[in-house]
Amino acid sequence: MKILILNGPNLNMLGQREPEIYGTQTLGDIETLCRETASIHHADIDFRQSNHEGELVTWIQEALGHVDGIIINAGAYTHTSVALHDALKLHACPIIEVHLSDPETREEFRHLSYISPLAQEVIKGIGAAGYPQAIEIIVKTS
Ligand code: DQA
Numbered sequence: 362m363k364i365l366i367l368n369g370p371n372l373n374m375l376g377q378r379e380p381e382i383y384g385t386q387t388l389g390d391i392e393t394l395c396r397e398t399a400s401i402h403h404a405d406i407d408f409r410q411s412n413h414e415g416e417l418v419t420w421i422q423e424a425l426g427h428v429d430g431i432i433i434n435a436g437a438y439t440h441t442s443v444a445l446h447d448a449l450k451l452h453a454c455p456i457i458e459v460h461l462s463d464p465e466t467r468e469e470f471r472h473l474s475y476i477s478p479l480a481q482e483v484i485k486g487i488g489a490a491g492y493p494q495a496i497e498i499i500v501k502t503s
Contacts, residue, residue: 362403364499365428366395366492367417368410369436375461383461384488391489398493402500414438414445421448428452430499432492434459439474446475455502457495460485 368388371378376387386394392408399406407428411417417438424431431452438445439460449456456479463486464471477483482498484491 362429362500362503363405363407363427364399364430364432364496365420365424366406366408366432367420368408368434369417369438370412372434372436373410373412386489391492394489395492395496398496402496404496404500406496414442418444418448421445422451425451428454429503430455430457432457432459432495432499433476434461434492435476439464439476440471442475446479449476449479455481455499457481457498458483458485459491459495461488461491462486 372388375383375391376385388410395406395408409420411420417435421431431449431454433449433456435442435445458474458476458480464474466486481502484494487494
């Protein structure tokens with residue numbers, strides 16, 4: 362089983378970025394957590410981050426036919442990107458949307474998600490723990 366885990370803009374700054382909202386774990390820590398969970402389930406993960414919308418779109422396209430599930434924290438592109446929505450729509454595999462914070466309890470501009478209509482589940486507001494939870498959902502449903 363192969364799972365693509367995508368992280369959008371500014372998530373490379375976790376640890377330094379608004380720790381009162383996002384916690385103190387770095388993206389490297391989250392990757393380690395994901396690798397530990399994936400290895401328990403004998404799953405293979407491809408963990409990536411980009412600050413560039415087009416690069417994320419390309420990675421989603423390239424994954425077509427090669428992955429059994431996609432976990433995506435699109436960061437701010439969650440609330441703006443029709444391009445990510447369209448790319449994800451190519452996939453028939455389960456898509457899980459993850460957010461460290463709960464965007465719906467924050468500023469109004471974070472309330473709309475272009476990812477949610479395509480997501481089998483949205484995991485939000487539980488910090489880094491949302492990532493291993495998302496892996497477990499994909500493992501159970503695939
Ligand atoms: C985020 C929430 C988004 O609104 C924000 O732009 C992020 C991080 C989260 O994980 O809580 O970059 O996706």
